[in-house]
Amino acid sequence: MCSLSILMPVKNVEPYISECMDSILKQTYSKFEIIVVDDHSTDMTADIVKQYANNDARVKLVKAQESGFVAALNLGLEYCSCNLIARMDGDDIAREDRFQIQMDFMENNPDVDVCGSWIELFGQKTEVWHYRQFDSHIKSLMMFKRSGFGHNAVIVRKKVYDAFKYESAFEFCEDYRLWCQLATKSTFKFHNIQMPLVKYRIHSTQVIATKTAVQSTLREKILKDFIAELGWEMDPNEFILYQAIRELDFSRTKASLQEIRKMFERLREISNARFGDDCGLFDLHWQRLVECIDAKQFTQIVDN
Numbered sequence: 001m002c003s004l005s006i007l008m009p010v011k012n013v014e015p016y017i018s019e020c021m022d023s024i025l026k027q028t029y030s031k032f033e034i035i036v037v038d039d040h041s042t043d044m045t046a047d048i049v050k051q052y053a054n055n056d057a058r059v060k061l062v063k064a065q066e067s068g069f070v071a072a073l074n075l076g077l078e079y080c081s082c083n084l085i086a087r088m089d090g091d092d093i094a095r096e097d098r099f100q101i102q103m104d105f106m107e108n109n110p111d112v113d114v115c116g117s118w119i120e121l122f123g124q125k126t127e128v129w130h131y132r133q134f135d136s137h138i139k140s141l142m143m144f145k146r147s148g149f150g151h152n153a154v155i156v157r158k159k160v161y162d163a164f165k166y167e168s169a170f171e172f173c174e175d176y177r178l179w180c181q182l183a184t185k186s187t188f189k190f191h192n193i194q195m196p197l198v199k200y201r202i203h204s205t206q207v208i209a210t211k212t213a214v215q216s217t218l219r220e221k222i223l224k225d226f227i228a229e230l231g232w233e234m235d236p237n238e239f240i241l242y243q244a245i246r247e248l249d250f251s252r253t254k255a256s257l258q259e260i261r262k263m264f265e266r267l268r269e270i271s272n273a274r275f276g277d278d279c280g281l282f283d284l285h286w287q288r289l290v291e292c293i294d295a296k297q298f299t300q301i302v303d304n
Contacts, residue, residue: 002058004099005080006033009064009072010090011039014048016201021059023093029100030056036090037076039064045090070168077161086155091201098197103228105193113157113188114179116149117197131192138190139183140275142226143267144246144285146219148183148190151175152199159293160188172211173218184229185275204288208249215231230270242267248292257293264289271299 006024010017024034036053038046038061039221046061049247050211053059062079064072077085084106088094102115109115112135119129131149132138138148163186182188220239227234234242241263250260268282 002028002031002033002082002208003084004103005082005085006032006034006088006099007073007076007080007085008034008038008088008090009037009039009069010041010049011043011069011072012041012043012045012205014041014043014045014088016091017045017048020088020090020094021049022156023096024088025052025058026096027058027094027099028097029103029166031153032086032099033081035062035076035079036071037062037064037079039069039072040067043074050160060185068168068171070166070171070174073166073174077165080158080161083094083158084155086157086159087152088198089152089200091203092152093199093201095197095199099155101193101195101197105191106155106157109191111189113160114149114182115156115191115193116154117193118195119150119153119198119200120196121200121202123202124201124204128196129200130194133192133194135190137279137281137291138192140271140277140281142180143271144281147176148179149175149192150200151200154202157188160186170218170222172215173222176219177222180226180229184226227270230274232266232270238263245289248288250292251275260289260293 013020036049036059038049046063047240049059049061053061060079062076064075084103086099086102098117102117105115106112116131118131121127121129129150132141142148160182164178165180166174169179224234224239241253241255241259244255244262245264245267264286268277271277271282
């Protein structure tokens with residue numbers, strides 16, 4: 001009997017899917033099912049997965065009805081039979097002990113509902129993405145960063161997906177939307193394991209390379225909703241200043257230093273009221289902000 005459902009929507013990943021599937025099937029943890037949802041691939045992706053399904057009963061191939069990544073995710077969730085659901089993408093590679101490490105963690109930490117890890121990039125770019133470890137730090141950092149998790153590295157309790165689904169209106173940013181919704185509208189607890197458990201392949205046909213403009217627009221909408229849920233309905237000028245503070249780029253605003261500091265302190269107030277700041281996040285960001293402003297000008301507001 002399986003204890004883990006692995007959810008993997010795929011579309012036209014023929015060059016990579018075998019390496020991905022092999023990395024899952026060779027895991028040190030073996031009590032899982034793999035729900036592969038084919039999103040209308042036009043190459044041999046589905047045929048390759050079907051061969052794996054014929055050879056291993058743990059692999060289940062589902063043909064998507066509607067087009068789109070979000071539709072494939074939500075359809076796949078309907079087929080997941082276990083109380084823990086892990087995400088994986090068909091062009092990535094799982095470290096051989098990924099699921100053992102995450103399953104052990106979730107068993108030993110029943111209060112954690114979403115657990116991710118660091119991610120190692122490979123292919124056209126090589127680096128490691130470091131995600132913060134603890135719940136309050138992950139959530140408060142969303143005030144300044146785009147996401148608290150690598151989507152392809154999370155393991156999630158089924159009760160989370162019972163309460164929240166991916167939203168088709170936020171296709172290409174559906175994970176960021178979900179984390180923001182969970183942070184502001186629930187008490188589900190977050191955590192990231194401090195090591196890379198997934199190798200994230202960077203190539204020219206993936207969303208991160210082809211949908212940048214769409215993602216930028218959607219992120220603004222998600223961010224506005226996130227701040228509103230914390231209690232601040234920003235007007236357009238306020239949001240521009242917030243973006244400047246968030247990105248440490250003041251080229252689009254003529255706000256005074258006093259206005260910058262006033263907004264920063266209000267952001268600190270609404271974030272701390274919901275998430276706390278055990279890690280000193282706002283002090284650190286303020287220090288970085290100071291470095292982006294002329295020292296002589298900055299002294300004027302620090303001394304006031």
